[in-house]
Amino acid sequence: MRILIFANTPAHVHLYRHAVDRLEEAGHDVLVLTREYACTTELLEFFGLPYRPYGEHDVAATSKLAIGRELGGQLGTIVRETVRFRPDVVFGRGPYAALAGTVSRAPTVLVLDDEPGEFNHTASRPFADCILSPRVTRRELGADHYTFDGFKECAYLHPAVFDVDGAVREYLGVDPDEPYALVRFNALDALHDAGLEGFTGRQRRDLIERLSDRVTVFVSDEGNEMDLRELPARPYDLHPALIHDAMAEASLLLADTGTMVTEAGLLGTPALRYRGTDDHEYGEFRELERVGLAEQFDSYEAVRDRALELLADDSADERWQRRRRTYVGDLVNLTELLVEVAEASGDLEALDRSSRAALRPASATRSPDTSG
Structure with missing residues (x-):
């Protein structure tokens, strides 16, 4: 064929x-x-x-x-x-x-x-x-x-097709037990993104500074607009094919884009989405929220504070992994x-x-x- x-x-x-x-x-x-x-x-x-x-x-x-x-x-x-x-x-x-x-x-x-x-x-x-x-x-x-x-x-x-690359922490340059967060900023340049706004520049900087007080922060900036040299964060610069391995090992994924939040949730990583001006109701997010694998927020302050709360919670990772085992394997x-x-x-x-x-x-x- x-x-x-x-x-x-x-x-x-x-x-x-x-x-x-x-x-x-x-x-x-x-x-x-x-x-x-x-x-x-x-x-x-x-x-x-x-x-x-x-x-x-x-x-x-x-x-x-x-x-x-x-x-x-x-x-x-x-x-x-x-x-x-x-x-x-x-x-x-x-x-x-x-x-x-x-x-x-x-x-x-x-x-x-x-x-x-x-x-x-x-x-x-x-x-x-x-x-x-x-x-x-x-x-x-x-x-x-x-x-x-x-x-x-x-x-x-x-779970039947995904196996994490055990060397991803080495690639990232983080210790085996070092907690880190992945932050994804959307370029919002697709057809369905027309007219939408996510994190502002001020919010991006504030978010990075707050999260860096708790964990190592990696930033994936789809639009390549941010200068991280004066911010307490590292650019996520691994090959893009390794992003799911990096997500699987992260303590938190926070983004104003949809796909990566869905992916992190299915991997059992605490996943937070800032909706910005996007008021569309997605069935996927509604389902992930129902089973406790992702959370959405309309307010920047709310998503920032929830991120800090999760990073201070030593049991968050295990809760998300337990939910993944219960839910994702049956899909x-x-x-x-x-x-x-x-x-x-x-x-x-x-x-x-x-x-x-x-x-x-x-x-x-x-x-x-x-x-x-």
Whole structure:
């Protein structure tokens, strides 16, 4: 089989990387189409995945109009690469996968989450043969939409597939028992981030100074805007492929971005999210809050004070790990499911009984969400 996969962000690389390995080992021909954005191609290189770029995302293009123009210039390359590859099935999201599936007449599988806005869903839903999403998301996208117990991040953080690199503390330069916190600042340059604001510059500096009184602080600044030379923090400068290992060993993850908070929670690391001006209600965070693996805050002072409280609590790490053992191990191993769906060309009726049992029609698990 020939399987085409779109990986437009670092998170997409992680979503599909284990499945690509499994499919290639089984003798299938896999191609990842990607764009130059953040560390996306760097991750593809690190994991040895077969890829071709179709364009570059300009982080300065923050308005929906600018991003739309950028997309328009990339569609021709996507068409050419798709026609050349001749896929039997396409995986992705948004207009990228929709276009590739249309020009190749191949079944199209969309793997979605509870992101805000309607653009990606509206552009791709009519062209999808199969839509997969976590059961905790709030949307119902038609007769071909199926849900599973878990999160997209279960494709690479499920206990069955994730093993921490025991040398990560050595890479970071911290002692075996030295507590540290990871702080992630969002660049807020994706389409669904347009108009949003996270930590201000003053809040960033205050947060680092307060946390550094308790633990070693590593800062991952997606926008590369901060000068840490006069602040009591170290830049997180390991290869981006090691970020989950670093999160797994951390005493705390605090961020104004969503994916890393979800990831830390699934790893059993105390995870706090500052919402800033983002008032969208995400099903994933609501579920992680329900099981005690993540917390969200609308107030900067509230998230800062909660972070300090957790760092002073010697039992916090064990509580989070206990919750992870109780909850995450029972979720779907999404890598296994993606491999089976790919080999079935998106035809869920062709899956074996256990895989079919892991999926439910979205319409059977929730009422249609029309709130946007």
